[in-house]
Amino acid sequence: MLRATGLTRRYGGVTALSEVDIVLAPGEVHAVVGENGAGKSTLVKILSGVLRPDAGALSLNGAPVTFSSAGDAVGRGVSLVAQELAVFPDLTVVENLFPLDAPRRGPLLSFRRMAARAAPVLAELGLDVPLDARAGSLSLADQQLLEIGRALLRDPAVLILDEPTSALPSEAVDRLMVVLRKLVSRGVAVLYVSHFIEEVLRIAGRVTVLRDGRAVLAGVDTASVDLDGVVTAMLGDRKLTSYERRPVDPDRPPAVVVDDLAVAVAPGEIVGLAGLQGAGHLTVLAMLSGRARGRVNGAAAPRSPRAAVRAGTAFVPSDRKRYGLMLDKPVWQNTSVVAWLALGRGGRWLRRRAHVSAARSLVTRLRISGTPDDLVSSLSGGNQQKVVVAKWLLSDPALLLLDDPTRGVDVGVRAEMHGVIAAMAAEGKPVLLASTDLAELCELCDRVLVFQRGRVVARLTRAELSERALSVAMNAGFTA
Ligand SMILES: Nc1ncnc2c1ncn2[C@@H]1O[C@H](COP(=O)(O)OP(=O)(O)OP(=O)(O)O)[C@@H](O)[C@H]1O
Ligand SMILES: [Mg+2]
Structure with a gap:
């Protein structure tokens, strides 16, 4: 045809x-x-x-x-x-x-x-x-x-x-x-x-x-x-990155508790959030990232996205077009903008060099095509998504929130990003991961919380995790 x-x-x-x-x-x-x-x-x-x-x-x-x-x-x-x-x-x-x-x-x-x-x-x-x-x-x-x-x-x-x-x-x-x-x-x-x-x-x-x-x-x-x-x-000759997830001690006291939703994450733990559209699992990320009201660790949730960033919270959104990229700026300015502007890290004179070199290492690791000086608008769709993820990873956050971080990236980079996320957890950072990719939740998470109608309806441990089990829990009670 x-x-x-x-x-x-x-x-x-x-x-x-x-x-x-x-x-x-x-x-x-x-x-x-x-x-x-x-x-x-x-x-x-x-x-x-x-x-x-x-x-x-x-x-x-x-x-x-x-x-x-x-x-x-x-x-x-x-x-x-x-x-x-x-x-x-x-x-x-x-x-x-x-x-x-x-x-x-x-x-x-x-x-x-x-x-x-x-x-x-x-x-x-x-x-x-x-x-x-x-x-x-x-x-x-x-x-x-x-x-x-x-x-x-x-x-x-x-x-x-x-x-x-x-x-x-x-x-x-x-x-x-x-x-x-x-x-x-x-x-x-x-x-x-x-x-x-x-x-x-x-x-x-x-x-x-x-x-x-x-x-x-x-x-x-x-x-x-x-x-x-x-x-x-x-x-070609490249191999998929492999990484290891060490099980976290289930009795570790939580680092972050979202009081309204009974969600707790321990240091170094990757907790998955799953649910059908509108199930409420994304509200957890919205509250912690200053986009919805709620109570966190016994106090009011951050009042604004800016307040959340200042408190050390990184939020990787799924919609790269709506939040997050300056298309007419080079890659390195995009990747360093959080650490630079919002957190004010480092002395002014050192910044440019330090940020360009930090950007360069992530550009290499995530195989972002081109150089740190290329404009984001000239990158392919998946490479733009990598820049969104890279800028938050470079900010060295105290809490990492991810919403479909590997959406649109190829299998090689998906494995590389999983390795980076696992490494951040291994450093003791608490991680919350929402994903429409159930295989991703199964591969990375220590536990997955399944939501329906704004509440947690199932908690699956690593041993219980499978795409099938997740799908069953997400759909339980609904008939087609
Ligand atoms: N407007 C543009 N200006 C300059 N280079 C571009 C432009 N659009 C695409 N490219 C380059 O052309 C190459 C192919 O890009 P293309 O968007 O076709 O990739 P793709 O296979 O669709 O990738 P993805 O899986 O990330 O969507 C890339 O090197 C990209 O940087
Ligand atoms: Mg494309």
Whole structure:
């Protein structure tokens, strides 16, 4: 249905994509995987008309084609769900689903007709929000579903998804898989970019692996590869970092107690927070980071994010766009901003050198592409997320709060970040970790607290932890 040959794209001196061929057949999911910065988003932006290639050609249904814009591609049946959320926060849900530039037949649709068209699509995706709600008021996961809904409503012949599930809880991922299977059975061609390699291998018929802009596996049948083979193709000679978690003494007195929610964390302990969307587990992080009122250690919780930072609390948010990055500033200024501005550490004269060198060591460890002097805006999505995490890790916090810290980062860096988090716990820092990635909770946590309706309903010890046990506890009492 869509074929690309010899796609090449440079950014200044960087070759983001180099002579890549890819074929999307009707009725098939084609997975594209690769490390952060490997060129995945560059590839899908070219396929969907967002970006022009420097070299190479596209053909659609056998005929050569040049997309003049993303709108042009949409008009020809190629729709993209981009990695970076692009909802219009001040418009309503329905206005976001039918943007003005979308091709439509006949006169403007009435709200009633739009609502009637949207309802079944949103129901399939499990997006249960009022159609006249402001899109900006939705959770990150719901905004992600809204974008997927917008693409589906265009009835695409080719649907391209760039990390659609990185912000989604597991139950929403399951629903998306059902929706994709239906599309595929109707003959739609799907290209699916993801860092959840097992997840894509399950749904995809073919897989392309990019490394440094080149296709090291090109459209290989997924029946002929396994997870190990794909990871090896992605990483080359590099090995996944391994780390050890020493069990903490369960009787250690807690370092932090959130009184309202009966949550306690001991020094050196990693406590996981799990729950379905809206279950209340994220309130713990909000209270401790000065974003919600409550009682902590028998006193009022920090009054503001600033007060929390001054008290030594680091908060790594899942939404890098909303909190946290100065896109037009270099990496090193972003990574050192907390330690520098908020905590006022070090003498003014020493600062720049010290911070650049501290930034450089984390840039190397987390494999942030480029140098500390590169602008954050020039980094790939996953590399931007690494900068968010790095700046908090560099602040040497007394308490570490993490919300989906590895969202959008590749398997190699995920393991490296886990190693850094485990090392911080080993230094005696208390850590609270919320994650939509249940495997991550199982790998890292000493205990996981499962929430429903604002309360802890289950406490799983390390010995009891499994993805299945977590999923059962999160869903207990609910029927589909
Ligand atoms: N606007 C830009 N200016 C300069 N360089 C860029 C720009 N966009 C991307 N790049 C570079 O191109 C390369 C490929 O980036 P791309 O976004 O395609 O990676 P990706 O595989 O999607 O990574 P991720 O998994 O992190 O999303 C990276 O080296 C990135 O730094
Ligand atoms: Mg990308």
